[in-house]
Amino acid sequence: MSETYPNDLRYSEDHEWVRRQGDGLCRVGITAFAQDELGEVVFVDLPEVGKVFEAGDEIGTIESVKAVAEIYSPVAGEAVAVNGALEDEPEKVNADVYGDGWLVELRYSSEAELEALMDAEAYEQFVSGR
Amino acid sequence: MSDNDAVRNTPLHDCHLESGARLVEFAGWRMPVQYSGVIDEHRAVRAAAGLFDVSHMGEIRVAGPGAEQALERLTPNNVARLRPGRAHYSALLTERGTYIDDLLVYRLSGDEFLLVVNAANTDRDLEWVLAHAGEGAEVSDVSKDYALLALQGPRAAEILRQITDADLAALQYYRFAESEVHGRRMIVSRTGYTGEDGFELYTAPADAADLWRRLLEVGGSLGLVPAGLGARDTLRLEAAMALYGHELDDSTTPLEAALEWTVKWKKGDFIGRDALLEQRQAGPGRRLTGFEVSGRGIARQGSAVLVDGAVVGAVTSGTWSPTFEKAIGMAYVGTEHAAPQLQIELEVRGRRLPGRTVELPFYRRG
Numbered sequence: 001m002s003e004t005y006p007n008d009l010r011y012s013e014d015h016e017w018v019r020r021q022g023d024g025l026c027r028v029g030i031t032a033f034a035q036d037e038l039g040e041v042v043f044v045d046l047p048e049v050g051k052v053f054e055a056g057d058e059i060g061t062i063e064s065v066k067a068v069a070e071i072y073s074p075v076a077g078e079a080v081a082v083n084g085a086l087e088d089e090p091e092k093v094n095a096d097v098y099g100d101g102w103l104v105e106l107r108y109s110s111e112a113e114l115e116a117l118m119d120a121e122a123y124e125q126f127v128s129g130r
Numbered sequence: 131m132s133d134n135d136a137v138r139n140t141p142l143h144d145c146h147l148e149s150g151a152r153l154v155e156f157a158g159w160r161m162p163v164q165y166s167g168v169i170d171e172h173r174a175v176r177a178a179a180g181l182f183d184v185s186h187m188g189e190i191r192v193a194g195p196g197a198e199q200a201l202e203r204l205t206p207n208n209v210a211r212l213r214p215g216r217a218h219y220s221a222l223l224t225e226r227g228t229y230i231d232d233l234l235v236y237r238l239s240g241d242e243f244l245l246v247v248n249a250a251n252t253d254r255d256l257e258w259v260l261a262h263a264g265e266g267a268e269v270s271d272v273s274k275d276y277a278l279l280a281l282q283g284p285r286a287a288e289i290l291r292q293i294t295d296a297d298l299a300a301l302q303y304y305r306f307a308e309s310e311v312h313g314r315r316m317i318v319s320r321t322g323y324t325g326e327d328g329f330e331l332y333t334a335p336a337d338a339a340d341l342w343r344r345l346l347e348v349g350g351s352l353g354l355v356p357a358g359l360g361a362r363d364t365l366r367l368e369a370a371m372a373l374y375g376h377e378l379d380d381s382t383t384p385l386e387a388a389l390e391w392t393v394k395w396k397k398g399d400f401i402g403r404d405a406l407l408e409q410r411q412a413g414p415g416r417r418l419t420g421f422e423v424s425g426r427g428i429a430r431q432g433s434a435v436l437v438d439g440a441v442v443g444a445v446t447s448g449t450w451s452p453t454f455e456k457a458i459g460m461a462y463v464g465t466e467h468a469a470p471q472l473q474i475e476l477e478v479r480g481r482r483l484p485g486r487t488v489e490l491p492f493y494r495r496g
Contacts, residue, residue, distance in 0.1 A: 040169045042450040043426045065168045
């Protein structure tokens with residue numbers, strides 16, 4: 001697999017990635033594919049810490065010069081942290097989509113739900129088949 | 131477009147692929163929307179120069195002894211006073227004074243004109259001009275004869291000078307000349323759609339790719355970059371230049387669009403004049419205004435504009451401004467709200483963002 005879709009992440013059909021952080025926590029961001037489609041990110045709206053989501057709920061929006069995209073929670077859980085740095089530096093989403101460009105940290109409800117997301121290979125297939 | 135109409139490539143298609151363009155379909159054409167990125171390209175045009183492929187634009191030739199009279203009747207600006215070698219901004223209007231299209235009129239010679247129109251409207255414009263040209267004016271779609279490159283930015287003249295002997299200093303804003311550039315004859319026009327100094331080069335399609343590559347070659351060290359439709363849109367919006375389908379359509383008039391300067395009341399009759407005169411006497415009910423958003427988010431076309439909780443208008447264009455680093459836009463609002471520095475709200479996806487009206491244009495070159 002290429003670095004475009006790191007092997008240690010899981011991926012949703014809505015183009016979010018999920019990384020396990022241990023202790024039942026995971027981080028969520030958007031994929032390189034989504035970042036590339038959007039172009040330069042200028043606003044990121046993130047949820048309040050403490051909010052609880054079902055998988056597929058809208059948890060925020062990412063706005064680029066060209067377009068706006070909703071961010072959907074890939075798994076059910078509670079927001080325990082958000083990447084506040086993006087308020088002043090939204091371009092971090094473009095610069096480091098799997099690192100400093102992370103969006104939300106969730107305490108996820110179901111290991112099985114996370115496991116059911118696509119792996120890197122499946123996601124790459126998914127986006128190349130579009 | 132219907133599904134069976136093929137999407138066309140411009141004569142510069144291979145150049146775009148070489149430059150790593152992201153291509154999108156626009157008005158029936160496959161066009162570059164960006165290369166390195168909208169913000170980078172935008173800033174390059176403001177600071178140095180950008181090269182745009184705008185070959186999708188339509189060109190309609192009107193020629194013959196009745197050409198001047200035909201265009202006097204078809205457009206609101208003063209064609210009789212337009213001298214050969216000069217161009218002006220104008221429109222095709224309905225009898226209601228609303229826009230069929232906005233366009234540039236070039237006077238090639240005493241009885242020969244070129245209308246440069248929006249790609250999506252070319253067929254409809256042609257039909258309209260044919261129907262209303264009258265005697266002595268031959269009208270033809272010559273879009274296929276021209277590729278169009280726009281070289282825009284404060285260093286545009288310095289770059290172009292390296293591949294032409296034409297007297298660019300004599301070529302003032304909205305003038306043009308047929309000149310030799312990189313060994314080929316073409317129309318060199320000091321016009322553009324970015325708010326910067328610059329040129330538009332109307333060249334034979336077969337010569338376009340060579341010209342494009344040569345310009346990037348000589349301009350690269352001066353900061354010239356290829357720029358796409360994305361940057362073209364953010365640049366024109368900062369400069370408050372109208373875009374058909376946004377600020378202008380068949381429900382809007384030049385008076386509403388702050389383009390009354392293109393309407394020459396004293397020149398005599400033209401299509402739409404009676405309706406416009408009536409609107410001028412009554413006062414237009416709405417007017418185009420600029421706004422900026424102080425909340426986080428971009429109010430794009432269709433967003434409602436509110437004052438004290440009541441809808442007073444709608445956004446026609448909105449974007450994030452790379453120059454001012456905030457969200458800006460234009461909107462039609464009730465005339466009583468078309469003054470700068472009024473507090474407004476913009477409705478974006480069910481939320482109301484605070485903003486204020488501002489004077490147009492946002493950007494004026496120094």
